[in-house]
Amino acid sequence: MVPPFLEVTDLACRRGGRRVLDHLSFSVGTGELLALTGRNGSGKSTLLRTLALLVPADAGTIRWQGEDVVIDPDRWRSQVAWLGHLDGLKADLTVRENLHSSQPDRARVDAAVAAFDLSALATREVRTLSAGQRRRAALARVAASTAPVWLLDEPLNALDAAAQTLLHAAIARHLATGGVAIAATHADMPSARPLELGA
Amino acid sequence: MVPPFLEVTDLACRRGGRRVLDHLSFSVGTGELLALTGRNGSGKSTLLRTLALLVPADAGTIRWQGEDVVIDPDRWRSQVAWLGHLDGLKADLTVRENLHSSQPDRARVDAAVAAFDLSALATREVRTLSAGQRRRAALARVAASTAPVWLLDEPLNALDAAAQTLLHAAIARHLATGGVAIAATHADMPSARPLELGA
Amino acid sequence: MTGFGALLARDVRLVLRRPGDVAVVLAFFVVATALFPLGIGPETNLLARIAPGVLWCAALFASMLSLDRLFASDYEDGSLDLLLLAPWPLELAALAKCAAHWIVTGLPLALLAPLLGLTFGLDPLALAALTATLLVGTPTLSLIGGLAAALTLGARKSGALLALLALPLCVPTLIFGAGAVEATVSGQGFGVHLAVLAALALMALATTPWAMAAALRQAGE
Amino acid sequence: MTGFGALLARDVRLVLRRPGDVAVVLAFFVVATALFPLGIGPETNLLARIAPGVLWCAALFASMLSLDRLFASDYEDGSLDLLLLAPWPLELAALAKCAAHWIVTGLPLALLAPLLGLTFGLDPLALAALTATLLVGTPTLSLIGGLAAALTLGARKSGALLALLALPLCVPTLIFGAGAVEATVSGQGFGVHLAVLAALALMALATTPWAMAAALRQAGE
Amino acid sequence: MADLHFLANPARFRRFSQRVTGSLAFATVLALAVGLYLALIAAPPDYQQGETVRIMFVHVPSAWLAMAGYGLLAVLSGSLLVWRHPLAALMARGAAPVGATFAAVCLITGALWGRPMWGTYWVWDARLTSMLLLFFLYLGHIALSNAYDHAERGDRAAALLALIGAINLPVIKFSVDWWNTLHQPASVMKLGGPAIHPTILVPLLWMAGALSLLFVILVLLRTETEIDRRRLEAADATA
Ligand code: HEM
């Protein structure tokens, strides 16, 4: 049997002494989008951060293609593209400079800029963008990466309807190339498999 | 004729050399919620900031109860409760301390904390809250104020369904006491009068 | 004025919530001062001569170090907007912030300075001059540092230039502060110096809050 | 290594976008140094005697002043997460940040110092020693300060705390830096001092990136 | 209760420490009594320094313990970072203020001694300055470990600092020594045996032993307090 791409077993995590995740198990296969849902504070962001090894898990394993990710964390990190609650853009750099600093390949950056309709804004400093324009730039950074695993924390935040369509298209393209995506969200994400936390 | 509560005429505003708002006129009466809609970058946040006098208008007037607000800007500012894209909470203070620093009246703070289901989180430092919990705290700050004009920039951001209901209820209460609210949003806001920008 | 009192109380409370923080500031003063003997050598009478410069330099350093972030965190977490919209004048809010910072940095430094001066071998009159001038002079440093902090918010190029101009504004204060201690060492009184320092402080008080408020409004745009 | 170059270039570009911060640091250096002749009076040989200590202390303070924000802005705008997830080692990223900091503060300070030394009446050899030791010594200050900045991420009262942590660790560099200039003044060479400074820099280079990376990982939690 | 699992190891330590503190306290009191008798009454006044020489019996052991304390801190920090030993963090929290106190005692007794001997409370001499720096390294450590909302964060940040500080401590000490010195050079701990008269050496060693016991017992007690405090916080958080 081919292992599912990402397999999480019995994960537990505590933040500030409170148990946030406990005995959580799920798996995501290639070409699949997992939508994390649940109330505010149910642990969606915590789960994403734990998967990215930004927060250490208290128990449980995360397997990527059958191998525990803590064995070679650097290899795992290189497989992950991250979008947090915060955009992680440098306000003093332009959109293109921001994308370039994580993706040296100019062609991929150009494609991502186009995919999120940022061409007119590419040379603007991020400081001067509107909230949704900024979020699009952060999403373009994810799209520009070659990592097979996308971890997205509320990617639809601040996006207008057109940009949401662009995002769904970008995710669909990513999945079509065999990628995996996990997104925390309060909105509907079509064609996603939902996983409710804290239920 | 009684003047509408807030009346905007021929407002124009430019950001970084680009004209963002132009010849914009509208008015909002007592007990009314105006929902600003429009694409990312259409000028919703700019309009809210202009109304709050955070950004100077290039042309046009803003009248509050018939009087131009630039005549006595301090009086106008005291009429406004503000929620921006950023929460404006101090990460090192607890939720309650944050609310207290803008509203000394303990009873109002307690009511606002209860209204946004924050009782269990009131003594937590904001730094340790989830995104939606933080947004709720910022909304509670608005609800705790006595200002008749609420200016809210994407108040639904990061909120779960339950919290969105709480917000709608809080806005309804505010409007019922004769208040006015203007909210920029990409989501539906029931019983709001929409105003589309950049159309 | 009660509005200002409430603001000030809140800002001071914010800083004083952890008494350990003030201890950190005091410890930091001592370490900063201790560096000069290490750089210059332990000769007692040489140290006594440079003591005014050393202590004033540490005061300047301390003000700059903490004032740097005076408004920046408000700017970044969105609470600057709330400050701008608050029902009290922005000048007052800026002043309250500077005052709160002075209370937790300038004031402890002035009170600790005589003790440090003692280790540098200053005589009692010089110690008195030191304390008095620091008490009168450090508010000016806080105000000017606060102005520089407001000007560099959002870092427009012009902000850089203005900040560069703001710091030399501290020079008169430093000259008269360090000069006062010198004067007592050479047997003169320091009354004139103190009067000049007070005048400088009043001047700063009259001008910087307004300039800070203007800079903050600009940053809010 | 090209990864390091790209990181470094980006960080330098970022700092240069905010010229205000650099300007304040340099202005502080000049003002702090200028303070001592004022207190001491124009006796040239006395001034030359204290010049090395004063310039080194001022350089130390100046580099602490800007280190405060080295990682804090990344922490606050979410890009620290990206740094932690980046395919290059975190140690390298931290090192690039410190290097960028040094390029925009330590380097200008070292280049500015001879000019200030001249006003203190230092002779050419002493000026050479001053520049050389600052060039070799300031990287250590940036590294140690960078460590303190990483350790205090998310801590309260980070400015003074950072300085309190970093200053004692910088003492050896200060002693040998100032000592080198004094050695030339008293007619000896400064080769040994320079060697010790280089050794200290290597030691810092070998240990601090690792500790910085560990501290940054903790801050990401 | 499983939430308190991570305290299992500290809990075992606590039982152990409660068992030994009684006899340890007894030994400390006894050793202090003998040491103080020897130091204050039995030892003859110095032919040069007179009665003030008795300050030494507190001053010198305090200096030693302050330095040893930082070494202990470094060892604890290493085991926290490498093995994630939860007890190490609590013990480091217990040890740092004790070490700082001994450093302060050394500084204060030294200053009091300096007045009659050198005519001044303080000079910027190498030995004195390096002890002052050690004191501030301790203060920085304490401040850092308390600067976070989450105690564990503070623990680990402070542990990193202590490790780097421990590497730097000898550097500071020697660089300051080369810089300048007025203070007494080492005479007990030096190659070729002590160069000090037995009438002084014996009470000195007794006092050193007694104060070391005091050091140990203070660290144990403070560690217990830290364990209790951490347990209370954990209970609060789960409640
Ligand atoms: C605040 C002032 C002082 C400080 C910070 C200080 C610090 C120290 C330190 C750190 C040591 C331990 C040295 C070692 O074993 O490596 C020490 C030992 C000693 N100190 Fe002081 N000291 C001070 C004042 C004095 C004074 C005024 C005297 C008397 C003249 C004195 C006499 C001694 C002696 C005799 C030793 C033992 C040296 C040995 O045998 O190893 N100290 N002091």
Ligand SMILES: Nc1ncnc2c1ncn2[C@@H]1O[C@H](COP(=O)(O)OP(=O)(O)OP(=O)(O)O)[C@@H](O)[C@H]1O
């Ligand atoms: N650093 C922290 N310290 C203490 N508690 C924390 C910390 N971070 C998160 N928490 C708590 O952990 C729980 C989960 O938080 P998390 O951010 O994962 O929620 P979430 O599902 O992403 O919520 P949201 O929908 O609001 O983004 C919350 O109750 C939160 O208060």
Ligand SMILES: Nc1ncnc2c1ncn2[C@@H]1O[C@H](COP(=O)(O)OP(=O)(O)OP(=O)(O)O)[C@@H](O)[C@H]1O
């Ligand atoms: N400081 C600035 N300098 C230059 N241009 C700016 C600045 N702030 C905003 N803009 C531009 O003004 C336009 C309006 O921005 P605004 O933030 O008002 O949009 P918005 O409607 O709130 O969008 P969103 O839905 O993304 O929040 C955008 O095109 C934006 O790029």
Ligand SMILES: [Mg+2]
């Ligand atoms: Mg979340």
Ligand SMILES: [Mg+2]
């Ligand atoms: Mg907007």
